[in-house]
Amino acid sequence: MQDPGSLSLLKVEGLNVFYGNFHAVTNVSFEVKPGEIFGLLGPNGAGKTSTLSAIEGLLKPQSGEITVAGFNTRTDAMLAKANMGVQLQATSFQQELTISEILRLFAGIYGVSLTSEKLKAILCDIKLEDAASKKFGQLSGGQQQRVSLAVSTIHDPILAMLDEPTTGLDPQSRRQLWERIEAIRDKGHAVLLTTHSMEEAEAVCDRIAIIDHGKVIAIDTPDALIEIHKNDPEVISASRKGKITLEDVFIGLTGKALRT
Amino acid sequence: MQTIIPKPTTAFSNLIRADFTTQWRNRRAVMMSLLVPIIILVSWKGIIDKVGGPFALSMSLTIGLTSIGIMGYAISVARDRDKGVFQRLRVTPVPAYFIMLSRICVQLVMIFILTACVFIVGYQYDHITLPVSGYVLTFITALLGGALYLGLGQMIVGLVKNAETVNSTSRLVYIALIMLGIFGELGMFGKQLQQMVVWSPFGTVKTILASGMQLSTWNNETTMALLVTFGYAVLFSFLGIKWFRWNSAV
Numbered sequence: 145m146q147d148p149g150s151l152s153l154l155k156v157e158g159l160n161v162f163y164g165n166f167h168a169v170t171n172v173s174f175e176v177k178p179g180e181i182f183g184l185l186g187p188n189g190a191g192k193t194s195t196l197s198a199i200e201g202l203l204k205p206q207s208g209e210i211t212v213a214g215f216n217t218r219t220d221a222m223l224a225k226a227n228m229g230v231q232l233q234a235t236s237f238q239q240e241l242t243i244s245e246i247l248r249l250f251a252g253i254y255g256v257s258l259t260s261e262k263l264k265a266i267l268c269d270i271k272l273e274d275a276a277s278k279k280f281g282q283l284s285g286g287q288q289q290r291v292s293l294a295v296s297t298i299h300d301p302i303l304a305m306l307d308e309p310t311t312g313l314d315p316q317s318r319r320q321l322w323e324r325i326e327a328i329r330d331k332g333h334a335v336l337l338t339t340h341s342m343e344e345a346e347a348v349c350d351r352i353a354i355i356d357h358g359k360v361i362a363i364d365t366p367d368a369l370i371e372i373h374k375n376d377p378e379v380i381s382a383s384r385k386g387k388i389t390l391e392d393v394f395i396g397l398t399g400k401a402l403r404t
Numbered sequence: 405m406q407t408i409i410p411k412p413t414t415a416f417s418n419l420i421r422a423d424f425t426t427q428w429r430n431r432r433a434v435m436m437s438l439l440v441p442i443i444i445l446v447s448w449k450g451i452i453d454k455v456g457g458p459f460a461l462s463m464s465l466t467i468g469l470t471s472i473g474i475m476g477y478a479i480s481v482a483r484d485r486d487k488g489v490f491q492r493l494r495v496t497p498v499p500a501y502f503i504m505l506s507r508i509c510v511q512l513v514m515i516f517i518l519t520a521c522v523f524i525v526g527y528q529y530d531h532i533t534l535p536v537s538g539y540v541l542t543f544i545t546a547l548l549g550g551a552l553y554l555g556l557g558q559m560i561v562g563l564v565k566n567a568e569t570v571n572s573t574s575r576l577v578y579i580a581l582i583m584l585g586i587f588g589e590l591g592m593f594g595k596q597l598q599q600m601v602v603w604s605p606f607g608t609v610k611t612i613l614a615s616g617m618q619l620s621t622w623n624n625e626t627t628m629a630l631l632v633t634f635g636y637a638v639l640f641s642f643l644g645i646k647w648f649r650w651n652s653a654v
Contacts, residue, residue: 200495202651222497226409230495236487238422240429245422252418253496255410299408 151214152177153227153303153334154199159208161194161358168194169205170358176303181325181335183349185342187398191358192338193233196307199336200230213302226254229301231292233308233338237280243267243291244276247298254299270294286317293324304328306337310344322348342391352390356398366390373397415498419506427510430480437476437514438521441468445525457532458621461522462613463586465546466606468518470581473553474574477511478560482570482652485561490650500650508554515550519543534617541616548630549609552637556605558644565652581606608633 152175161169169191176182186192198205199212201221210217212224237246244263251258267273270290272283280288289309297304306325310318325348328335339345345352346366353363362369373379374388379396383389427434441464448460484490493503519542526532534542560577564570581604587593588601589610601607611629615622 202491202494222409222499225495225497228495232488232491232495234488236489237492238426238484238489239487240426241422245425249418249422250496252421253410253415253493253498255408255414 152211153213154182154336155209155211156195156199157209159195159198159210160206161191161198161203162206163194168358169198172208172355172358172360174353174360174363176334176336178302178334179329179332180350181329181337181348183345183352184336184338184355185340185345185352185394186338186355190355190398192355193307194358195355196305196336196338200228200305201225226299227302229296229299229304231296231304231306231309233311237295239279239281242277242279243272243283246280246291246295250295251298256299258298266294266298285312286314286320289313289317289321290324293321297328300333302333304333304335306335308338308340310339310341318344342389342394346390354394354397361397362393369393409497412499412502415496416502416506419493419498419502420509423506423510424513426480427514433476434514437468437471438518440471441465441518441522442525445522446529449530452530452532457526457530457534458538458614458617460530461526461532461534461542461617462610464526465519465522465542465613466549466585466610467582468522469515469546469549469553469609470578470606472511472514472518473550473555473557474560474578474581476514476557477507477554478557478574479567479571481507481557481561482564482567485650486567486652488651494650511554512547512550515546516543519546535619537619538617541619542613545609545612545616545630548633548637549613552605552609552633552640555637555640555644558648559640560644562644562647562649565649567652585610603629603632605633605636608636 154176156175157173159169159172160167172191172195174182184192184195194203197203198208199210199217201217201224213227215223215227217224241249244267247263247266248258264273267276272287272290275283275287280291283291293306293309296306304325309325310321313321322344325335325337329350337349349366351363351365352369353360355361362373364372370388370390370393373393373396376396379388379392382395383392444464444467445460448455452460490503494500523539556577557574560573561570564573584593584597584601584604585606588597589607591598602611608629611626612633615626
């Protein structure tokens with residue numbers, strides 16, 4: 145095991161995922177370092193969720209190595225999972241359980257002792273102190289995302305994996321969630337997030353990888369990507385307001401055609 | 405930084421507590437599972453002397469077990485799979501089989517409750533009494549019968565991905581099994597079908613339950629029914645696990 149403090153918290157090397165004959169992820173490699181928010185961007189069906197699912201252990205990659213805090217997700221799956229906090233794209237919990245029961249369940253699963261005071265503090269932190277006995281389905285989208293993030297980070301993981309965490313949120317909720325994601329980074333932990341929002345990627349990600357047709361086609365900081373590609377003809381033609389944005393670079397690199 | 409892996413017992417006890425809470429909050433569905441067998445016992449009061457206490461108790465228990473395995477288990481698994489509940493649990497450091505084992509434990513407790521309820525109502529309302537060995541053995545045969553229907557439920561959620569389709573398929577299979585079981589065994593559909601029903605999942609479970617209640621009636625056919633029930637349970641569970649996908653979208 146490597147020392148998690150000094151090296152990458154997540155290392156993906158030569159990842160390949162197939163669905164039957166369809167090659168969904170092709171030789172994807174990247175690293176996420178401590179104190180970094182890493183964004184995985186790509187059009188629909190590009191392979192973002194497949195990549196994330198392979199890291200989370202939800203699907204078996206055909207080849208490639210994944211290590212989380214130095215633990216191989218294949219050979220040390222439980223140790224790797226214990227170091228990850230995962231927020232899935234479509235998260236749901238047992239619909240009969242209340243918010244406090246959900247938090248207790250996941251705290252117990254991760255071996256975290258959750259006293260009443262600690263539970264109250266978590267609920268207070270996510271501004272849901274009055275909703276402890278409500279069911280998950282009774283909450284608004286923003287409240288659900290806050291609960292989901294609290295559940296994902298209840299064991300204070302050194303790597304948080306968030307799959308489109310702000311989809312469908314209003315600007316206030318989105319800003320709040322960004323602050324929470326940044327707070328994870330500020331603790332020296334790492335965050336891997338996928339998003340369709342270029343605004344979000346520019347605002348919170350320290351580095352991003354653009355993935356298309358299952359391959360990583362660019363990887364750098366948002367500013368560096370804009371700088372490198374600002375003179376590409378495809379990027380210029382994608383530009384709508386003269387000033388090149390990350391979205392222009394994204395469209396320039398992945399094309400204008402709609403994806404299913 | 406030290407990685408904490410929760411003790412398997414701690415993780416499992418939290419899972420099972422959550423599953424029992426879920427079952428408790430679904431009291432209405434639980435009551436429905438108990439209601440049909442009890443209605444049968446109550447409505448058959450007039451014919452108990454004719455058909456015999458063990459026949460009535462075993463018939464009502466078999467229907468209850470069918471309801472628990474096919475309606476209760478399969479529908480709840482399909483619903484939670486559709487909502488992504490299993491995927492959420494699978495990304496945590498608990499072995500995947502814990503997730504299912506916890507649910508099966510809840511259903512096993514349900515089987516005990518059902519058996520106890522049938523005995524109590526049978527005694528209180530129909531004055532059916534069994535020897536102590538009959539009560540003890542029935543709890544065991546009910547568990548085996550329950551395993552068969554849980555396996556059948558698992559096979560349905562393995563074969564059918566969509567939660568709504570699982571819901572309707574389960575209801576259809578439940579009604580078909582009960583109708584064929586009751587009327588087929590009484591010979592209302594002819595001799596050939598009666599024989600088929602005897603060796604169907606419904607018939608073999610009913611046979612071992614009835615003979616378990618009265619050990620003196622246990623014969624070679626009952627032993628064969630026991631083996632066939634075991635075979636059905638293993639086959640259905642094997643296929644159900646083999647075909648099962650954690651994610652309904654795949």
